[in-house]
Amino acid sequence: MVGGMVPPIAIALSTTFCKKKWSKEDCRNGVVNYIMGLCFISEGAIPYAAKDPLRVIPSCIIGSALAGALSMAFGCTLRAPHGGIFVFPVVGHPLFYIVALIAGSILGAVILSLLKKEVKE
Template identity: 60%
Template sequence: MLLYPVFGIFLTGVIMMYVVIDPVKALNEGLKHWLSGMGTANLVLLGAVLGGMMAVDMGGPINKAAYTFGLAMIEAGNFAPHAAIMAGGMVPPLGLALATTFFKKKFTKAEREAGKTCYIMGASFITEGAIPFAAADPVRVIPSIIVGSAVAGALTMWFHIGLPAPHGGIFVIPIVKGSAWLYILAILIGSIVTALMVGLWKKEVEE
């Protein structure tokens, strides 16, 4: 109970120090130079891809792959990708919260109540708030949140927004690089796109 954790942590530290750090550092530098050489159109496309990835599985492996990439870019000094990633991660719960508010007949009473919680979860960058809605109606909800998140991610790149904070949702908006108002606008537009798609696509429920 004592030795296994100690040696396990020691071995992990040795591997990180002498095996992992140099290749990852080289990869980060390469990504940094690649991103700095991209034109606006390519950056917008990258933002759409990263934003959309955040909504595909709402906290699963694809979501985490995008998030990890964003963290690596922060470490490399490029804050734009993570701005797109956080915007994309906030949109699914926020979009569904708006949908439950403005398309009440399309949701059960329990879903409308859950929608109120999604306002808080979305504002806090907790994408998992969308999971119950996606599980209940994956065919309509998942494409809607992916599109909304992709729109938000693309817009953050278009607006040249950067974010040096790894987490925080609305609480870190004051420290964004670029216009905080445009960042909020990008998130709102993406959320509205999701809300409209879900609201128009879903059928009315019978309670």
């Protein structure tokens, strides 16, 4: 489940810290992805992936893969059929789950920011 939270958060991080790589509109809208990602609403990544699929999709996949791999390596469990902050109380090893989420989100954001070219407006 943690992997589904990564794409919108990674995009939000990239639009927050690498503003030269994004349009002003993308940066404004990127902030919403923090909330969407924490609520396990992955659809916040779709507009960004539609605009630049060759950079956004691989970045999100790699970040999500790291988050998922770490959560499994840490022995995290989730007994709810959904993700997000709403189910943190039922996550096994919740601190490690959060570490996995942060690591995957940062990796995805870094890769995305490295792959993106500066926008000239």
